[in-house]
Structures are given as structure tokens and as C-alpha cells.
Amino acid sequence: MKIFSIAVVALTVALTLCPALAADPTASIPTEGKSNTLCPISGKPVNPAITMEYEKLTYSFADNDCRAKFKTSRESSLYQRLGGKAAIDASVEAFYVKVLADKRVNHFFEDINMNKQRRKQKEFLSAAFGGPIPWIGKDMRKAHANLPGLNETHFNAIAGHLKSTLEDLKVKKELIDEVMTIAGSVKDDVLNRPKAAR
Ligand code: HEM
Numbered sequence: 759m760k761i762f763s764i765a766v767v768a769l770t771v772a773l774t775l776c777p778a779l780a781a782d783p784t785a786s787i788p789t790e791g792k793s794n795t796l797c798p799i800s801g802k803p804v805n806p807a808i809t810m811e812y813e814k815l816t817y818s819f820a821d822n823d824c825r826a827k828f829k830t831s832r833e834s835s836l837y838q839r840l841g842g843k844a845a846i847d848a849s850v851e852a853f854y855v856k857v858l859a860d861k862r863v864n865h866f867f868e869d870i871n872m873n874k875q876r877r878k879q880k881e882f883l884s885a886a887f888g889g890p891i892p893w894i895g896k897d898m899r900k901a902h903a904n905l906p907g908l909n910e911t912h913f914n915a916i917a918g919h920l921k922s923t924l925e926d927l928k929v930k931k932e933l934i935d936e937v938m939t940i941a942g943s944v945k946d947d948v949l950n951r952p953k954a955a956r
Pocket of ligand 1: 863879896897902904905912913942948
């Protein structure tokens with residue numbers, strides 16, 4: 759019992775003194791004018807001299823290897839190939855215009871704060887497409903667990919609106935295919951059914 763108490767005290771002190779040990783997912787995300795304290799690649803405390811600008815935010819890294827890995831991931835990401843934040847934000851705005859005009863699915867959004875919903879969808883899709891900021895909202899199963907009657911027809915309608923939005927915006931077919939594969943990968947979770955065998 760005594761050993762347990764000592765361990766708890768030691769852990770509390772360590773978490774207080776060392777931010778790297780505290781499980782704060784936002785510590786690896788910079789905000790405007792404020793750099794991140796944990797490296798987005800290694801999770802270790804950053805060296806403030808090792809930085810990179812991306813979409814007007816300054817990311818700091820633990821070392822040069824992490825910086826190089828971050829740079830490569832950004833350059834190869836679907837997120838960047840789609841056009842980054844501006845392109846994804848514009849797509850989500852146009853997507854919800856279609857969703858809210860569609861009688862098959864718009865009743866699901868009747869009591870939903872659509873400003874919040876648009877923001878969350880932008881953040882989720884950005885992360886899912888390999889953007890620099892990880893998704894820290896609900897997982898897709900929990901997010902859709904309280905939508906009675908939600909079924910495959912609804913999912914396909916939503917997915918169809920995502921696809922036609924990107925087509926309207928003249929996104930290349932290969933990129934749309936990648937987006938739709940990612941959208942399809944959350945289908946079982948959104949519909950709260952067991953994951954299909956792969
Ligand atoms: C590709 C498929 C889908 C994706 C990527 C997606 C994504 C999301 C995200 C990111 C949220 C916010 C989660 C949070 O609060 O942290 C959300 C919530 C929601 N989604 Fe979806 N969704 C999908 C399919 C659907 C479908 C098919 C419907 C209904 C037709 C739907 C209706 C809703 C509603 C009503 C909410 C708000 C739930 C609440 O706040 O209680 N979604 N979705």
C-alpha cells in the first residue's frame with residue numbers, strides 16, 4: 759500500500775513537472791501565435807529552434823528527423839493534394855448546402871448546431887485526409903450512436919453529396935476516388951454495425 763502511495767505521488771509530481779508525460783493531445787498542436795510544446799511526430803518535448811511554418815502556424819519539433827518526417831507527410835498527403843485548408847473548408851460548406859436540401863437526410867440535422875457541425879466536419883475530414891492537426895473529437899461510432907433509423911441509404915446519400923460536391927469543384931477523379939475510399943472506411947462505424955471482415 760505504501761509503495762502504491764509513493765508511486766502515485768511520484769507520478770503526480772512527474773506529470774506536473776514534465777508536460778511531455780501529461781496526456782494533453784492539444785500540446786502537439788500550435789495555435790495562432792503560440793507554438794506546440796510536444797513534437798507532433800515523436801510526442802517528446804520540442805526544441806524551439808527546430809520549426810516549420812505550415813498554413814500560417816509554426817510547428818516545433820523534438821529534432822531534425824521529426825521535422826523532415828513532418829515535411830514529407832505534409833507534401834504527400836491527400837489533404838495537401840486537395841488544396842489544403844482553404845479547399846477542404848470550401849468543400850464542406852458546399853457539401854452541407856446539398857445535405858440540408860436533401861429530404862432523405864436533412865431531418866437528422868434539424869436540432870443540430872450547423873456552425874459547430876461544419877467546423878467539426880472540416881476538422882475531421884482534414885485529419886482523415888492527412889492534414890497536420892489530429893482529430894480529437896468523438897470517434898465515428900459514438901458520434902452517430904444516437905441517430906435512430908440511420909441506415910445504409912442515408913449513408914449513401916451523404917457519401918453521394920460528398921462526391922458530387924468534389925465533382926462540382928472540379929477535383930480530379932483520382933483524388934475523389936481516394937476521398938471516397940476514406941469516407942467508405944467509416945461506414946460500419948457511422949451505421950453502428952460490426953466491422954465488415956476484410
Ligand atoms: C462519411 C460519412 C460521415 C462522416 C465522415 C461524418 C462525420 C461526422 C462528424 C465529424 C461529426 C461530429 C462528431 C463530434 O461531435 O465530435 C458528425 C456528427 C453527426 N453526423 Fe455524421 N458523418 C458521416 C455520416 C453521417 C450520416 C450518413 C448522417 C445522417 C444522415 C450523419 C449525421 C450526423 C449528425 C446528425 C451528427 C451530429 C450528432 C450530434 O451532435 O449529436 N453523419 N458526423
